[in-house]
Amino acid sequence: MKSLIRLNVIILLSIISFGCTDDDANTIEDPILTLTDVDGNVYNTITIGDQVWMLENLKTTSYNDGAPINEYTFGNDWHNGNTQIDYYQWADTFDLNNQFDEELPFDYYGAMYNHFAIESGKLAPEGWRIPTVEDYMELESYLANNGQSGTEGEALKTTTGWLDIAGNGTDAIGFKGLPNGYIHAFGGPTLGGGICTWATNQVDVQNGTRTSINLFNEPTLMYANNAIQIGAGIRCIKD
Template sequence: MKKFFGIFMLTVMSIFIFACSDSSAGFSAGDVCPESGRGTFIDERDGQVYKYTTIGDQIWMAENLKYNAEYSVCYDSLNGFCDTYGRFYSLQKNGDGLAELDENLVASVCPAGWHVPSLAEWDILVNEIGDGYNQKSANRLRNDSISSSYRTGNDECGFSALLGGAYIGKNHIEFYKFDALFWTSTPMSDGMIYSVKIEQDITPFNSLYRMSLRCVKD
């Protein structure tokens, strides 16, 4: 009996030590992304109203951009898709998926006072809500209540990442209900731009033909 009790206590202690070693175990949405830091703003270009959320020292759009920018696409094969998931964008010259960034488009696509986030700004977000590009961070950003193949996203910070996939041409999307893919303003290599992919975890990824866009406040 004493031997069993000793093994039991050792197991309990091991679990406790493991839990305490998790650097994100002390995460508090009330401290990192309080509801008092959330609200709405108007894009004066088209009157569209967007939600926003404050995460750490950053303020992010809490919805995908819907502005009808050059080379953007509204996927209309699913009723109401564009209203929920926003438009799909290219930020490359001439809308060419193998071209370099169109700096004029990058500078103008977001509402006034907002900009396309760099990969470094995504890094700040990810580290603020977790301890890196991992599943816990993804869960805190994903809203799985609308459509998802995972159903584990708790959206603690009100970021509401929706798994809308990416537009690959000819009115066709891929990765719907599996991935959310967002532009960054950071070049990756010739013809490729960094994106951020949110699925079961978060991954820096390469750009695809048309992707969703979240803006961050200047």
């Protein structure tokens, strides 16, 4: 009798095992941990609700087809005149207020891109894109619905490294928003350590503005319609 029971158990397990198809085994996907851009920069990622975001600002100095982006140098036309040249430059890491004990690497805050580089459509790594305003609104809604209503901006900011005029954040979900500043129309880095500026893909051609997302001295996200001459960082989202 015991042998018969053991035989029945073996048969039952075999049936269950053979009943699991390859499709069943593939329904659970491994989480995305990192991505690599065309320059070889490796980025960590984070899944928030239905979205997957890069955990660092974009650092590429090449488009996703391998073509180089022009590096801005003082004296060139960032976007104050009529010269339509794509440029990048590294965000300001001077740390004049000694927020950090150690010297920051040159790419700590990522790269800053002008309007023509952003509008190229080739900045984001393959499978990723520049976020829409709606993407940020979805992120904001997730935060509001998960204990951060009214403090969504603070929840995205890092807990250290911000100037007193802006204040540190709580980094409640580990998004690691850093104060990369912005680039003014004449090409100069501005308010590094004090404000975070992320570009979206939303441009108002008639008024010459681009909507950017700012983390500054308010507890919430700030949606600003900046002149398209302003340079900004980019935090990509997965398609």
